[in-house]
Amino acid sequence: MRAERQVRYLCARPEPVLVLTETAQSAGCEFLAEAFQGAGYHVTFPRPVKGTRERGVMVASRLPARPLTLPVEYLPHRVAGVTVETGTGPLDVVGVYVPSRDATEAKVTRKRTFLDGLAAGLPSGATGQRLVIGDLNILEPDHVPKYRTFRTWEYEFYTGLGESGYQDAFRLVAPNALEYSWVGRTGDGYRYDHAHVSGPLAGRVEGCRYVHEPRTDEGRLTDHSALTVALDLEPVGRLTVTDADRMPDLVGALF
Numbered sequence: 001m002r003a004e005r006q007v008r009y010l011c012a013r014p015e016p017v018l019v020l021t022e023t024a025q026s027a028g029c030e031f032l033a034e035a036f037q038g039a040g041y042h043v044t045f046p047r048p049v050k051g052t053r054e055r056g057v058m059v060a061s062r063l064p065a066r067p068l069t070l071p072v073e074y075l076p077h078r079v080a081g082v083t084v085e086t087g088t089g090p091l092d093v094v095g096v097y098v099p100s101r102d103a104t105e106a107k108v109t110r111k112r113t114f115l116d117g118l119a120a121g122l123p124s125g126a127t128g129q130r131l132v133i134g135d136l137n138i139l140e141p142d143h144v145p146k147y148r149t150f151r152t153w154e155y156e157f158y159t160g161l162g163e164s165g166y167q168d169a170f171r172l173v174a175p176n177a178l179e180y181s182w183v184g185r186t187g188d189g190y191r192y193d194h195a196h197v198s199g200p201l202a203g204r205v206e207g208c209r210y211v212h213e214p215r216t217d218e219g220r221l222t223d224h225s226a227l228t229v230a231l232d233l234e235p236v237g238r239l240t241v242t243d244a245d246r247m248p249d250l251v252g253a254l255f
Contacts, residue, residue, distance in 0.1 A: 003028040006221050007035040009214065010060070011242070015228055016235060017065075017084065019095035020058040021135040022224075025050045029058065036060040039242035046077040056080065057095040057134060064237045068092050072121040075099065075114050079121070085236040089129060091201075094122070096134035108151075111137070115157045125165030130198040131231070132166065135181075135224060137192050140168070144178055145188070158194075166196040169208040169229050179210050181225040193227045204232040 010018055023029045025047040036043045042065040048054035056077035059065075061084060068081030081094040099114055101107040115138075122132065139147070141155045162168075170179070170191075180189025197205055207230035214221040 001028075001031070002221065003031040003035075005219070007032055009221060011036075011039060013228075016062045016238070017082070017093050018060045019080075019093065019133050020060070021095065021097040022055045023058045023097075024048060024053075024055050033058060040239050041241055042082070042239065044080050044082050046080050048077045055097055057097050059093065059095050061093075062239050062241050063235045064239060068094065070094065070121045070123075072114075072117050074117045075110075078114065079118065086129070087234040087236060091231075091233060092123075092128065092130040094130065094132045094134075096132060096136060098135065098137040100137050112153055115153070119157060119160055119164075122161075122164070125161065125167075125196070125198040127165075127200065128198055129201045129233070130166075131169075131195060131201065131229060132161070132197075133195040133227065133229065135192055136194050138194075139191060140171075143191060147188075147190075161196050165199045167199065167202045169195040169197050169205050170210075170227075172197075172202060172205050173208050181210055181215075181227065182223065183215075193224060195227055195229045197229075197231075201231065206230040206232050 020032070023045065033043050033045050042061040043058065044067050045058040046056055048056045054077065057080035059080050059082050061082055063084040065082035065084045068083045070079055070081060072079045078097045078099070079094065081092060083090050083092050096118065099111045101111040123130065138154045138158055139150055140158050180191055181193035182190045195208055209228060211226040211228055215223060215225045
């Protein structure tokens with residue numbers, strides 16, 4: 001079961017807050033949520049409507065957290081947030097999964113409507129400690145290579161984040177690096193997955209990199225590379241969670 005391998009991998013990761021995108025109200029994702037909860041994590045999982053092909057976001061935290069709700073009315077399950085306390089004040093972690101699209105009018109309208117709602121619902125990046133992270137299904141305007149299929153309004157969402165006070169965490173530490181989080185069948189690479197930090201948090205980004213092993217290793221866990229962000233923040237409190245080496249017993253007990 002791939003979900004079993006995924007939860008073992010994730011529980012062995014060092015990051016205290018995990019954001020999973022492309023989740024669904026499915027047996028596999030319910031398994032993940034139950035496994036994290038059983039291991040002591042705080043789990044936020046706004047489930048898409050059952051029986052649909054809709055996808056969303058799950059946040060699993062080893063830190064005490066409280067749910068963060070943003071005023072995104074269209075496809076709200078594609079945004080999941082939590083607030084954790086740090087020594088310099090609250091930190092909001094906002095996970096996002098932007099719809100993909102093709103050239104059909106319905107899919108274009110769906111993606112554009114969601115991006116418009118998300119842009120309006122996100123607080124200004126000029127204040128507060130906030131990390132917005134996930135599969136945005138957009139590219140930066142200077143992406144190499146340049147793809148003609150992306151439209152002006154998709155690039156404008158990326159630039160709009162900057163105008164609102166957010167900064168691309170990966171570009172803060174690697175201004176010119178060419179990295180791709182998804183690679184198509186033809187070998188073309190796309191940096192679809194992004195992490196943006198609010199202005200006051202920009203000076204606390206210690207690292208940001210793509211972790212390719214979940215996508216490239218044999219028996220891959222996902223078709224996207226992971227993205228990890230290290231922040232110079234001291235959390236206030238930690239939850240007692242099950243060690244990764246005990247996960248096989250826990251997972252077995254959940255069947």
